[in-house]
Amino acid sequence: MHDKNETPPMNENKFISFTISGQTFCVDIMAVREIRGWAKPTPIPHSPSYVCGVINLRGTVLPIVDLGARLGMPSTDPTPSNVTIVVQIGDQLIGLVVEAVSDILSLKDSILQPTPEIASETSKAFFKSLVALEGNMIRVIDLTTLAPAAQMSAAA
Amino acid sequence: MTLAILDGMVVRIAGQTTIIPLTDIVETLKPKPEDIHYLSTEGQVVFIRGAFVPLVDVGATLGYRAPLTKVDNQIVVLTQTEDSALSALLVDEIFDQRQVVIKGLEENYGSVPGIAAATILGDGRIALILDVDRIVSRKSMTADLSEAA
Secondary structure: OOOOOOOOOOOEEEEEEEEEOOEEEEEEHHHEEEEEEOOOOEOOOOOOOOEEEEEEEOOEEEEEEEHHHHOOOOOOOOOOOOEEEEEEEOOEEEEEEEOEEEEEEEEEHHHOEEOOOOOOHHHHHHEEEEEEEOOEEEEEEOHHHHOHHHHHHHHO | OOOOEEEEEEEEEOOEEEEEEHHHEEEEEOOOHHHEEEEOOOEEEEEEOOEEEEEEOHHHHOOOOOOOOOOOOOEEEEEOOOOOOOEEEEEOEEEEEEEEEOEOOOOOOOOEOOEEEEEEOOOOOEEEEEOHHHHHOHHHHHHHHHHHO
C-alpha cells in the first residue's frame, strides 16, 4: 500500500476509463494527449500482431497498438466505431485502440489496490493496481509496459 | 528546422502504397513471361538483355502476403545500389514519381528491417520508404528476422 507519510491523505489522481471486450481499464489522464477517431493505419512489416500500423498525426508518424490484443485478449475489430487514445510514454507517442472511452475518474490513492498475485506474471505486469468502483473492477494500466521499446524487446 | 527530402517512385506492393528511392532505380520494365526462369523451386531470375537478374518478391519479403507462385503480368523495378548488385523488384503498379519528406519511424516506434523511413502522402496516409539494400540482400533480411524472432 502507499506510504501515508509521503503522500498527502487526500491525494487524488484523474484517470480516463475505457472498455475493451467488456472489461474496464483506465490510464493516468496526464499521459493522455488526445482522443481521436479511427484512421486506417499503414501496416508495418514484421511488426508484432498487436501493432496495427502507423498513422499520420499532424505530420508525426504515430504507431497504433491494439490494446486488447496487447493485453492478450481478442483483438478489437478495426472499425470506425473504435477510438484511439494517444498517450505519451517517455518521449514517445503511441495510439491505443479501444472500444469506447467511458469516463473521467477522480481516484484517491488510498482506494488503489495493488494487483494481487495471479497465475500469469505477464498479465500482472500490465496492471499497476485495481480499483473497485460501483461494483466494477477497474484495471489501472501501467503505460511504461506498453512503450514501443518494451514491445520490441517483448517481440524478441 | 531542416526537412530531408527524397526523390522517390510511388508504387503499390501487395496493396500497400510504398516509396522506392529514385537513386536506387535503374529502370522499370514489364518482363515477358518467357523471360522469367526458376532456379530450383524458390529462386527466380529474369532475363534482361543477356543477363540474369534475381527477382525479389518484395510483398513476400516484407511479410504482406505469401510468395507469389506464378509471376505474371507484374511490373519490375530494376534497382542497383552502391552495396548491392542489380536486382529486379516485383511491384503491382507504378503510380507516380515525386519528392517526399522523410519522417523517421524510430522516434515513436523503432527500426523496421527493410524499411528506411516513412513519409506522408497527399491523402494524409503514411507510406513506407523501402530500404532497397536490405530488401535485396536476402541474407541480411533473414538475419534481422531471426534476431527479432
